[in-house]
Amino acid sequence: MGEKQAIYDATTLGKPKMLILGLQHMFAMFGATILVPILVNSYFGGEGLSVQVTLFFAGLGTLLFHVFSKFKVPAFLGSSFAFLGGFATVAELNTGKFANMTYGEKLPYACGGIVVAGLLYLVLGVIIKVVGVKKVMRFLPPVVTGPIIICIGLSLAPSAVSNASMNWFLAFVALAVVIAFNIWGKGMWKIIPILMGVVISYVVAVVMQLIGFTNADGSAILNFEPIAQASWVGLPPFLIAKFDITAILVMAPIALATMMEHVGDISAISATTGNNFIEEPGLHRTLFGDGLATAMAGLFGGPANTTYGENTGVLELSKVYDPKVVRIAACYAIVVSFIPKIADVIGTMPTAIIGGISFVLYGMISAIGVRNVVENKVDFTKSRNLIVAAVILVSGLGFSDGITFVVAGTSITLTSLAIAALLGIILNAVLPGNDYNFGVNHKGDINRGVSFNNHDEEEKRA
Template sequence: MGEKRQAIYDATTLGKPKMAVLGLQHMFAMFGATILVPILVNGYFNGEGLSVQVTLFFAGLGTLLFHLCSKFKVPAFLGSSFAFLGGFATIANLNTGKYANMTYGEKLPYACGGIVVAGLLYLILALIFRLVGVKKVMHYLPPVVTGPIIICIGLSLAPSAIGNASANWILAIIAFLVVIIFNIWGKGMWKIIPILMGVVISYLVAVIFQAFGMTNADGSAIIDYAPIATAAWVGLPKFVIAKFDITAILVMAPIAIATMMEHVGDISAISATTSKNFIEDPGLNRTLLGDGLATALAGMFGGPANTTYGENTGVLELSKVYDPKVVRIAAVYAIIVSFIPKIADIIGTMPTAIIGGISFVLYGMISAIGVRNVVENKVDFTKSRNLIVAAVILVSGLGFTDGITFTIGSTSITLTSLAIAALLGIILNAILPGNDYNFGDNHKGDINRGVSFNNIEEENNEK
């Protein structure tokens, strides 16, 4: 039970049926958070906001585009970004100038136009990485910076897990226990699909609970079947063509500063999880390009901004199956489901308590990866500069729950807590004396980070 499982980098050795199931697990992992963004935005726009079907379509298509740009090497899934929610809310409430007499539905295309520009800003940073080189840029992103940022990514999601689980703690605990049981005591295929089994088994339990008259803590039904009855089996996503206006662009585009910093942290997390050098190969310039193009494409046709998903990084850590092909299968599933409103609504009936219970494992796993990042690299916390950098990142990433909002001209801009943490950490690490980290010099340490120049060479030297 205590032995370390072997990582699987080629899922074809498992067979196509198992790969299909693993892809399904990744789809379930991203589904709740991905569809939650359009649900929240619809609240801002009084029901005239983003479409769940469009969101799923561009999550799948954006993921495939990302894989194309990253040479099909990075096992990342791109789902809806929560960072832009504040921007959507701001544009929904605009009531001056040309927006004074607009309906909520008429404002939405301008918000999407801002998303397009935000995505294109990624291309500028990608070019910087391309021109300057990864080694010089990564000098300013040592483990003392990336480790705490990864920790914050997982812990910042913790309130979401608690909030969802609190809807029905019994159901959440069942989902959590099923995941743990299959992950620790499962054999063969069962051991690498704990998330999917947690979803399926706990959903069946929810059906039984409802049949016996049980309800959520607030008295509401555990499962709401009403949307399923009215949904069609086949239907095209309702695409919206983006429109452009400087006011909306100034609201949405600056948020890219935050999400680009989060992207670097996410790629570091995926690298550390899989022990692969994705920062060097295919390179941050390519991953940023893929993320930016996916976001711009989604915004152009009425979808939310995309971002690399920590939930799926958690699935990678649990399953130990690191083959990007499995994630691409999940992307294809998302596209297919986007054309089947009834299936989308069936999956959408997933009780939030189940999502919360499973998130206990996934979100915690992300933070654990950050801790491993720091420990395995032997970050010296006897140095005051390292303590200060890590402390500021952790306090900022967890303390600024509402971010920081400031006004430029008449435009209100919000930086999320993770963006603040990343920016402060990078700046402090750059200006405080004692930054002796040189990317690529210590192959062993970089392998532990998952960002070595030559993993194979160092592994061979150790044999």
């Protein structure tokens, strides 16, 4: 059999097949996208992000991205895992105005930080448009972004262990299923390991509940009462973001990692489809779309958005590269966001399952940071590279409580990640010997992102 023919116009397949292909894209993004609000809720004591709001802005953000990219780039925007560390930090802020706040009162400030992070995309987009992408990327080489990504994953490790300890058996089941589907899965099954980990371990949890098992602390594994009380149709519970310099300094520096993720994902989509989307419609346009989608989501209580490697895998699997199919998936996500009962089913997810999935997820984030460094052939025989990476890693993991100071009567906290990002960028700029050139090592540039799946097929196409 010959290689499957690439399709750039899905209308030739007919509407029924287009709808099914759109559903496939929705399933690919669903598990990872809903996992973000589930994890954030665990940080905020159940007062965190809404699954409904998350799905709504994943769909709406994707449509906005397509508008800015001239409807040419077949990318789906789902929830970004890179900001999980920021949410966890804001949840535990206890200085200044945050000292006496409940978790629910802190959440809007975290969302305000997301808004500012999204606006940083617009700044980078303008700079790239004016001076060119290669000059900008010289200030954000892998020796800076790689260690930052490593810090993001490792800072979340204690949370994974804490959640998994609620029921180690369930956590192990979730972890084993994700690994099995990611390594040995074929076709579509390989694209959705997180979704399968959630579904299968949830079924195991139901069986354990029926048999009479409980969590380690004696609590029930599942509580179905909220599902019975939920309605079938209802508006997502939007909220309005609030702004504080401390929360902004927690969330905004993470955009350094996610903007590099964006560059890598757009490169991967270009390699997969055979189109140079960095040149047309242009990286500045895709950054604008991604940034505005993130800012809009944060403004109304949603997580940051990011281009999804999972959906790039679906493109490679199906060979259907028409962006219209991705927009159909976006519409599905918006429709599902208006069904509260689905959100409440997701909300009953046992903490141990979240912990089990987080074991591999958080580790993968850090591992991708390592691959970021390896694939881009960072030369650690050079003292300047060792110094930059060392300062970032020690700052990102060592300043557990950050640095708090007062400016004009306002208490400001620089978190460990903010400190690491600032020091890394400054050191890279002032120390001689920066030899990184964006675009020279195409495979390395593609693998710069914080996404769960990075498919062999994409690398071969690269």
